[in-house]
Amino acid sequence: MTAGQLVLGIETSCDETAASVVHRSDDGRGMIRSNIVLSQIADHAAFGGVVPEIAARAHVEAIDAVIEAALAEAGVGFADLDAVAATAGPGLIGGVIVGLTTAKAIAFAAELPLLAVNHLEGHALTARLTDAVAFPYLLVLVSGGHTQILLVRGVGAYERWGTTIDDALGEAFDKTAKLLGLPYPGGPAVERSAASGDASRFTLPRPMFGRAGADFSFSGLKTAVRQAAEAAAPLSDGDVADLAAAFQATVSAVVADRIAHALDRFRAEFPAIAVPVLVIAGGVAANRALRSGLAAEAEARGFRLVAPPLALCTDNGAMIAWAGAERLALGLADGLDAPARPRWPLDTVALPMIGSGMKGAKA
Template sequence: MLILGIETSCDETAAAVVSDADVGARLRANLVFTQLEEHRLYGGVVPEIAARSHLERIDALVAEALREAGVDFADLDAIAATTGPGLIGGVMVGMMTAKAIAAVHGKPFVAVNHLEGHALTARLTHDLPFPYLLLLVSGGHCQLLAVEGVGRYRRYGGTIDDAVGEAFDKTAKLLELGYPGGPAVERRARSGDPRRIALPRPMVGRPGCDFSFSGLKTAVRHALGKLESVTPQDRADLAAAFQAAVADVLADRSARALARFQAETGQSGPLVVAGGVAANATLRARLSDVAQAQGTELIAPPMALCTDNGAMIAWAGLERFRLGAVDGLDFPARPRWPLDSLSAPTASTPAATASELAS
């Protein structure tokens, strides 16, 4: 089975081809064009610029992905695309491209929730069986979920304000470290002392599995304001203190969720981390300690598959398609689409072609 996946929900234009072969042979092509330089001047993603950039590049990227995979449209079993959540203009570009390909070539179309793409990536890379606990951490999302199957998610907790990736970006902006914020803070933190400046650990020790990062970001701003003259070392120390605080919060919340997951399922784990923030090596190391302390392991996709990419969308589409899920060409784009609102596909659903759906 071969699936083409298209991802355009934010500022990466991506296309990939995956198969259901052995683990090592699943990823046939995975191309990503990042728009960092186009948004760097503004210190964040500008939705209109992102959508126009997707529109300019998506056709060539799809063609190159097919060439790299050594296949043509006729060889594909289905076309998958992110249909939400995300910046609606960007989502529309990728979704309509996928629908057009499906209609012209008579292929089934599979609508993919962007978050489910992240949630199932560990099954692409590690052949991981269900169930497992997922920590999803990105620029727009921060939540803990029990992953029980394709389309079957139970939410243990989430952020009550900022997502962790958003907090990284805003902290980097306060410290004048550049964009994107996550990698910038991580780089500067390497030369900093995380103990010099005390920062709070919001929600640590409290019942439940929710997160809060708005107060931590504000604490960085207040600490910065107390310094008479801000030196490069001050910025490094604040970056290190912020990253350490985030690590403590994620560790505490994840430990609570993992204990709950193990009690409810009677299984030891594992703990899976996904999303752009999962590329942070310091956070990975801390989460690995949490997993080991509770008798399990941390599973994280390769760095290139943590940030937005087409492979995760193609794989989620493949997982849904082989269970019988096919969506109509009138499926709408969704700027908001909670992961725990998905329904599980049923094996009894017939896999219609796009030409049948269009008629």
């Protein structure tokens, strides 16, 4: 067994079947030994979004081969591992069950510790794997299902400083793409179209812009895009590009404004940190315009912006393996009765912004 921890991570919360082997050394440094991701985009493209039942079946069909490929690429077997980690939520419950159940079977058969990882914690800790970022730091998490600003104090210690009061940013990108007739997935399609568009042609509202706090709202912006599209119909390719550019520029401005409030708050609460860190994570973090706006705000306030490589912004097994390794180093592990959770906020203290029910808080 190598010094440190060697952890297999499994991710199946949405439409990627992923597995990775990551090594965490005793001094906290990380190394990705393998990272296999099988995307289901082609399976869902005809529907314009992820179909949960199709996703779950695809995970069942692919997961054994993906794990085998991850182990082979890393050059290890189950006997070489120190633990197995899997996403236990939040996510599409059918997919979560597939990955978590597989991890439980491996843990039982190979007599390994099981680490039931919060998918959001995987995103939150990725910057420590890629850039060895020290606690505490500020995180903006933007994905298809989540848009949050979080203070990351340590492993398992998170405070929600801002969140969406309606739709997630990734969802807004996907729905905007759909109403403009752009292909799925919507985020990359909108960005490609916006590259040739005139962002100043259409004037769109900037929800929450300039208000106190760091919360977001995107529902009204989507409605404004739809109304502008209807007014300009039938849409030419140029119209679509201009609307996509206006939407992307508006979103970038809103996110930069919201994060500015959080940056100022962080400065006030941690004045002794000379160069604090702002981390951007999640699938929408791949958007270059969004990154540019955040980089400008971070630089203006003396922060260092850390953005993991694009392959580690979207869902992947390496972030789950690393989160598991971080928890294992603290002596944390879970029983084989660890539940699969469709909802699982990182900040378990803050009151729900959108509401809650039998499945738990939405956000």
